[in-house]
Amino acid sequence: MNEKKLSSKPENTYQDIISKDITGAPKFLEPAANVTTGVEGIDADRYWTQEFYDLENEFLWSRVWQMACQIVDIPNEGDCFHYEIADKSFIIVNTANGIKAYYNACLHRGRKLITGHCRKSEFECPFHAITWSLDGKIVRNPIAWDMPQWNEENSRLPSVKVSIWAGFIFINMDDNAPDFHSLAHPMIKDLEPFDWDNRYREFWFEKHVKANWKTLAEPFMESHHSQTTHPQLVPAIGDINSQYDFPNAYISRQISAGATASPAMEPQPSEKEKLELMKKRGDARVEGVALEELPDEFRARTFLGKHARKRLNETTGKDYSEAKDSELLDYILYGIFPHMTFWAGYGPKLVYRWRPEPGNPEGSIMDIIMMSPIPLGKEKPEPARKVILGYNDKVSSCEQGPSSLKIVLDQDFGNIPHIQTGMKSLKSGKINFSEYTESRIRYMHQFIDQFIETGRAKKSIPNAELEH
Ligand code: FES
Ligand SMILES: [Fe+2]
DSSP states (O other), X not given: OEEOOOOSSTTSOHHHHHHTOTTOOOGGGSOOBOEEOOSOOEEGGGGTOHHHHHHIIIIIGGGSOEEEXXXXXXXXXXXXXXXXXXXXXXXXXXXXXXXXXXXXXXXXXXXXXXXXXXEOSEEEOTTTOOEEETTSOEEEOTTGGGOTTOOTTTTSOOEEEEEEETTEEEEESOTTOOOHHHHTHHHHHHHGGGOGGGEEEEEEEEEEESSOHXXXXXXXXXXXXXXXXXXXXXXGEEEEEEEEEBSSSSEEEEEEEESSXXXXXXXXXXXXXXXXXXXXXXXXXXXXXXXXXXXXXXXXXXXXXXXXXXXXXXXXXXXXTTXXXXXXXXXXEEEETTTEEEEESSSSEEEEEEEEETTEEEEEEEEEEEEEEOOTTOOOOOOOOEEEEOTTOOGGGSSSSOHHHHHHHHHHHHHHHHHHHHGGGOSSOEEOOOSSTTHHHHHHHHHHHHHHHHHHTTOOOOOSSOXX
């Protein structure tokens, strides 16, 4: 992949918008590299064939860092989290010797050692009772007399690599994988000011969608669909002005200005109308704003920035006087290839994760997790349990979460199954991504191909450096 300067729609970039913020703009929002991904169509059948699902299983998922769970899911010694992705299943366990992760399969005949969240002092297989310690060492084997092929070494439960950042537990099946922290460094560094170590899980939706995992992820990687899928957002998102870039080969960003009307909106709303329209749709950022007291002359971003600073100070007791308007108002999304997104900025921020369902190229799961600052004067609240939503369940049916977000998610989830079925009728068999706004998506496909190619050739995974 070659680095190249691609431009967003030229007349008014995201940089133009934040350069007018009276607070100035933070350095980390300066454009990173773009990559040339071309304009060629990509084969649509990679969204549904068993063959491509198997290729991803063999060469992609087995060689990337993936977010399995959070430390709060396994706070005590012996707590186990059952993480599944495509056909693979893992045990993430808290032990006296740290967090460990194992393939969730008995070494005898493969029975799953756990089938859900549990607490264990050892792993006893329910089939023939061979038992391993939490450190993966065999401790009991009723049929040892009949298993001469096993010794102490080859009867250990194989582990997978574990890495931890901000309380999230990441795993990687590739024993030679580069360290997660070095690979995700550009994101970790940029998220540092936003105190990810002191947040709590306010809500967690696990939404199942009748579509391939890529069909599910892609609407969350571009802003071209805002005007049609989420028309209510358009008065307060600079969709066409968005910035898309690549801090390294594994990290990509989508950054859109908030409290800024879409350039496509005709006529353009006044600054006051922007706030009125945000209020009308229940946008949390205008909560508590007395619209009738607004001055005659003001800029919505400046006004809402001040409001956000004050509100966050009241709820957390922390000082936000140095926070820039962009850090309070904008949609700043960091994607970690291939299946995670973390939002940057102050205040409650979202985390996304996409996964293929077991054995199903046309079923996938999206986790939507809200990580919020700890309220003033309170102990860290208990982490929210996940709410599981099936193919036909609406996010709006949940009590948790702001309604404006739930409406947006339902709009996307309403669209996605029809993308999955519709693409099968493409006469050309090709999907056509736009050059700039959808560059992160095309790049994801190209990077998946690189994983498949290097995997087949038994080479190591692609480098994190972008090629110049
Ligand atoms: S399959 Fe686990 S003990 Fe036999
Ligand atoms: Fe969307």
